[in-house]
Amino acid sequence: MITVRDLLRSKPSGVVTTGPRSSVYDALALMQRHDIGGLPVVDNGRLVGVLSERDYARGVVLRGRSSRDMTVAELMSPAVVVGLGQSIHECMSLMTARRARHLPVLAEGVLVGIVTIGDVVKQIISDQAQTIDELEHYIRGV
Numbered sequence: 001m002i003t004v005r006d007l008l009r010s011k012p013s014g015v016v017t018t019g020p021r022s023s024v025y026d027a028l029a030l031m032q033r034h035d036i037g038g039l040p041v042v043d044n045g046r047l048v049g050v051l052s053e054r055d056y057a058r059g060v061v062l063r064g065r066s067s068r069d070m071t072v073a074e075l076m077s078p079a080v081v082v083g084l085g086q087s088i089h090e091c092m093s094l095m096t097a098r099r100a101r102h103l104p105v106l107a108e109g110v111l112v113g114i115v116t117i118g119d120v121v122k123q124i125i126s127d128q129a130q131t132i133d134e135l136e137h138y139i140r141g142v
Contacts, residue, residue: 004082005084011119015112017040017111024071024075025068028053037052037101046109047106047111050078052101060075080098081104102115103115
């Protein structure tokens with residue numbers, strides 16, 4: 001069973017974050033610069049939410065606002081968090097049930113990483129390919 005800890009080992013270390021008082025525009029520029037679709041929002045070292053491209057797409061123009069004068073705190077979503085010991089299947093279930101694409105990872109209350117829907121799907125595809133390969137070798141007797 002692959003865990004969040006295992007998944008994070010295969011990702012670059014560090015987490016790009018933003019603060020709740022940052023402008024949405026600056027947060028979007030940060031996402032673009034790092035080629036990511038979501039940012040954990042951290043205030044005084046504590047995770048307070050997540051800002052995603054989906055939040056922006058549904059929340060700025062529809063409210064008649066500008067991303068330059070709207071703060072991250074006004075737009076962010078509550079964070080759906082996971083721990084290092086949770087399985088990727090638990091992550092997939094959480095993502096599906098809560099319609100979340102980004103799961104901040106907390107260890108003893110500290111943000112240590114983020115798991116995305118892309119990370120989970122990539123790992124599941126890899127696991128399935130390995131299982132198929134092992135079954136083919138078993139059937140062939142190799």
